[in-house]
Amino acid sequence: MRTGVWLVGARGSVATTSIVGALALRAGLAAPTGCVTELPELRGPALPALTDLVFGGHDVVCTPLTKRAETLADAGVVPARLVAALTAELTGVEEDLRPAPTGGSQADRAATLVRELTGFRDRHALDRLVVVNVSATEPVAVPHPAHADLAALRAALAGPDDVLPNSSLCAYAAFTAGAAFVDFTPSTGARLPALTALAAERGLPYAGHDGKTGETLVKSVLAPMFAMRNLAVRSWSGTNLLGGGDGATLADPAANAAKVESKQRVLGETLGYVPQGHTRIEYVEDLGDFKTAWDLVTFAGFLGTGMRMEFTWHGCDSALAAPLVLDLARLTAAAHATGHTGPLTELAFFFKDPLGAATHSLAEQWIRLGDFVRALHAAAGGADEPRG
């Protein structure tokens, strides 16, 4: 199953790391560390092979991909020797990258995107196409009446004003072009009734929101631990220090707000109450692509005795995110192939703010993911039986 992966923000850190990594895996130069779909529990016939992924995308900047890859190598995000070995392949992908559409109405820009997606699919004879948003986090979106209704939305897009945030315009274009959609960011994406209706109309699945790679990942196992042990969490305060392009964006309080909100959700929903404390994001340029998060948790045990835990997470965000982007592209393509439409709530495992989340516990999300993937493989009639 030849699967196209169209990256919105294709020259960003996450996108570039995803592309370098997929090319390295294809060339046999790296192991799939961090790829969840390569675990024995999830591997199987339903998923497109990593070597079947074809990359395209668009971005508002036009730094050459090899240049971005070298910058990431200098920063220690990807090995320099890989980038050097993959120059030709990266130049190949460059041919499928486009500038972000500008000018005209949003309808015009959507039409441009649809043409590019269709062209990409035809050029590479793709069986499936998945659009993945890994562009900069948007400010919290401005509500608009047309968000509630597909016909109204279509009419409004043709008007002079911008009606949709960019992430939603991309989801709109994706669905219009018959592509599935994944939002790896906290932006609005497909989360509007009009877009939900469009996805249903076209029989397309979508997934999101906001890749779970650092502090929230840890929270999604620690908060259930406190809950399972009936320990009372009194306060949970977090500080996230990060540099990189994403850090610079999040230094903007508006973008920050969207992100901080999705980081907090896991606690209230797992514990059943909201402990004191807040999560903060601060831009510290020197940290580059490596983020340092520090969390302090105070809790009470038997007879009210006060205790505390703190952790420091020092992770390379792009190196944590990129393999998940590959996982999500594979899983969403397979879900599409198997006839799944609408929100893929079974992929909550991957997200900070999962669509229709039944649970924020990583372990429960894992079980749901396993069940889902095994069903995909069963539908695919897999000789290559995955491990129970």
Next chain:
Amino acid sequence: MRTGVWLVGARGSVATTSIVGALALRAGLAAPTGCVTELPELRGPALPALTDLVFGGHDVVCTPLTKRAETLADAGVVPARLVAALTAELTGVEEDLRPAPTGGSQADRAATLVRELTGFRDRHALDRLVVVNVSATEPVAVPHPAHADLAALRAALAGPDDVLPNSSLCAYAAFTAGAAFVDFTPSTGARLPALTALAAERGLPYAGHDGKTGETLVKSVLAPMFAMRNLAVRSWSGTNLLGGGDGATLADPAANAAKVESKQRVLGETLGYVPQGHTRIEYVEDLGDFKTAWDLVTFAGFLGTGMRMEFTWHGCDSALAAPLVLDLARLTAAAHATGHTGPLTELAFFFKDPLGAATHSLAEQWIRLGDFVRALHAAAGGADEPRG
């Protein structure tokens, strides 16, 4: 169901905190924070009520229980006002505490214990009796041929030499007296073929080993997190600084060895490989009953990028252990009542080194525990239906 809880090491920190806590709960002076069996998911008719627990036990020291409780209050382990309010009740429990048997052969000492257990049961008209070992951790036991066979063991116990470590002698006495047995320590306890045979002969269940309350608890959620995300853990090094009676015992390298070993197991078994690094226990008197554990985890993500996580756990061991002792007494009594015999592998959730462990993942252990408890309640025919 009136349930007796006979504590080996009845004047230690864990035992005293368990007793103070149970009395406080009975008197309505405290909430059951930290009691797993009080969670909505596990509550139900099969378990003896917390108010149905009756305490007895033995110890090698004879410090009055109220004295020990006051010391724990001074150290911030239990609230001073609770100890003051419960003086009468504590003095009541004192009447059921005995010195540890000394002199004679091990057969003689076992007989004394059996008499005490039987007397305790009769005195309080108990429906069930559970012996819980919360005495000081023993050195790794010396092997003996009689451990393999019940008849040989009975013969050897009558001889002049000590054949069994104390924890195993207590298990032997418990089984002989028709009591279930829980080992909250890393000592040998019931883990000898001769004792397994005895439990089977008497139709008795037992559980163990080594209550999971701190660093290992955290490991049992973090290690699965790394595994589920296909991240390669390169090293995991731990330092446990602790004071208190248990700390002093563990400063002895022999006792330490047993403990350190059970702390390491979770990693290899969860990850499928053993990362570099060691766990160390050090006695620091000033820390008292509060333990500080620090762990450093280094791991590789996509394309080998190195990352790290560290955590500090500052917990009051006895306040974490005591509610689990109550949970285990209730669960083991209910299992006995429902006809369970042999190792209760479904109670792995509570232990660092669980008997017949299928998994070291806390989340998976939680699922097994839930299934087990729901089955107990179903067998008990509960009107008071627990939550699915």
Next chain:
Amino acid sequence: MRTGVWLVGARGSVATTSIVGALALRAGLAAPTGCVTELPELRGPALPALTDLVFGGHDVVCTPLTKRAETLADAGVVPARLVAALTAELTGVEEDLRPAPTGGSQADRAATLVRELTGFRDRHALDRLVVVNVSATEPVAVPHPAHADLAALRAALAGPDDVLPNSSLCAYAAFTAGAAFVDFTPSTGARLPALTALAAERGLPYAGHDGKTGETLVKSVLAPMFAMRNLAVRSWSGTNLLGGGDGATLADPAANAAKVESKQRVLGETLGYVPQGHTRIEYVEDLGDFKTAWDLVTFAGFLGTGMRMEFTWHGCDSALAAPLVLDLARLTAAAHATGHTGPLTELAFFFKDPLGAATHSLAEQWIRLGDFVRALHAAAGGADEPRG
């Protein structure tokens, strides 16, 4: 030398801890841990004895001192047994506590304060009087032309508007009453030209600002370490989580601003450049009087190699501040007695934002303090020779 200590904010945590501590020291119930003036290097004849300190003060609230002391004991700030043992003495001090003056012009309120200070001095036949501001941090003060000139200030105070922030009004009253003044808070206090002129006119010394007790104390030794080793600090980010009355005040961004600014100063002035990163204060009620600060420092070594240090400080602010309040009262009284007037820049050791600071390095401040104190003792003609 009978020395009066008049506390502005006399029922706050720092004030109450200072009073309890001084009474406990006088009664021989505690050792002077944390009192810098009790170190062998600084002890000597010039300083009033701890037993010579007499306490008074005013506050806007009227919670009884014994009540406040009991609350602090419950929170673990002071030992409950001390509070119980000192009830009579605390009730004695209560007689010298007054409500904060209200109503009328600021001139009226200043006059009331002057009367109270004079009354206190007379009642106790005090040789010296020191007013110490330990009241809640004020918002950054609003500039006013009368701040620049003493005559203009006197005129303006009689008018209907509030011209001075409260801390400055207290300094004004102190100087008018012939008392020295110490500002333990980041508020304006004596830092106005008109008040400087008044202190000079009356020949009075003053000291400040903002007691250095936690994160900044640590910074004042770590920043010089990096400087002395010619290591390049790239970023220094701090998070201060605190509960307590002070925490609640500082949750107000206006008060917060004053504090955060004084916390940052040490870095730029010690390193000669300002590294990236910020310091944040967040109110977390559950932490009570114990503050947790976490700092991350990234730095470059030889050939630019990046490294990092992080520290967590878990301190009881009031227990750190109170002995310094006693030190400052003793030192300021002795300075006054020896004829020092104006800003006591030699006391920079005690402050986050020291008056006329020549240096922010704790070690250099320590040397200046030692020289100053030895000169005081020499002037006092000390038989009881301090250690060189």
Next chain:
Amino acid sequence: MRTGVWLVGARGSVATTSIVGALALRAGLAAPTGCVTELPELRGPALPALTDLVFGGHDVVCTPLTKRAETLADAGVVPARLVAALTAELTGVEEDLRPAPTGGSQADRAATLVRELTGFRDRHALDRLVVVNVSATEPVAVPHPAHADLAALRAALAGPDDVLPNSSLCAYAAFTAGAAFVDFTPSTGARLPALTALAAERGLPYAGHDGKTGETLVKSVLAPMFAMRNLAVRSWSGTNLLGGGDGATLADPAANAAKVESKQRVLGETLGYVPQGHTRIEYVEDLGDFKTAWDLVTFAGFLGTGMRMEFTWHGCDSALAAPLVLDLARLTAAAHATGHTGPLTELAFFFKDPLGAATHSLAEQWIRLGDFVRALHAAAGGADEPRG
């Protein structure tokens, strides 16, 4: 002043980083970050210029220097582009590296070393020569009667047995060849009466022991902070996790013992009492040349209130050590030129276990160092006056 730097362990991490760094500084490719002698307070005419340093040395292994440098570049210790740019220069230094002498008596081996030192001096027309020991840490040395007396030592060296540890044999050879000696390791080096006598006889200075680069550096500012504030340190426990060649050596408990001992000294000597707790070194291969140290300090403040501080230090040992090696070579050469002989106690600033240490406080050591260096410059009659 052309100054030779002969490195014992010349192919180790510290040595290689020192050489790469000095060559990079000479070529204008790097700034002297981490070089204490380049601070404005210490710069001046007495010190040989960094461009005047000439490198030689010996080692028991023969890995080419460029190879070692590349390995260090791969590990992130030195920038890869520097190593690439300096290949020719590194090959140049290679010509002055020798295998460690083997075979024969220790007298024979010493004679070989003396010949090599003399040859090095002649070949490069050196004004001064300093031997710096940066070889692997030795086990604690075995006492021998000949250590006490120079004549006895000379006689014993000619015998069949090894009398001196290698570090001391190097000091012996250095002094015999008229070279000054610096011991950057915890090994015995010049610390034997017979060698002290030899240095005196030849009018040579020497310095040591054990470069202070990580946890102990931090301790040497934090311990004085607690002391200056009269806070009572109750416990101080440290864990050092390190990989690299030095880590592997220190995994050997014998070498470890020497190191751990020198790490503990600072506390007792600074505080005046020894707090509870220990320091541990553990080898964790994955950490490579980057060390992670974690320290927990518990302390009591006013009225006994317990508090705590913890810090994590994540430093690249070789990048911290190398600039100090250059500093020590420059300072020792200048001291020799100015007529200093015997132990250079004024260089305590650089060492964990300084010779004849008057103080372990970094700030006090800094003052002594400044005085010493200013006197050197004054003696050198510097037009280029250093800052007071």
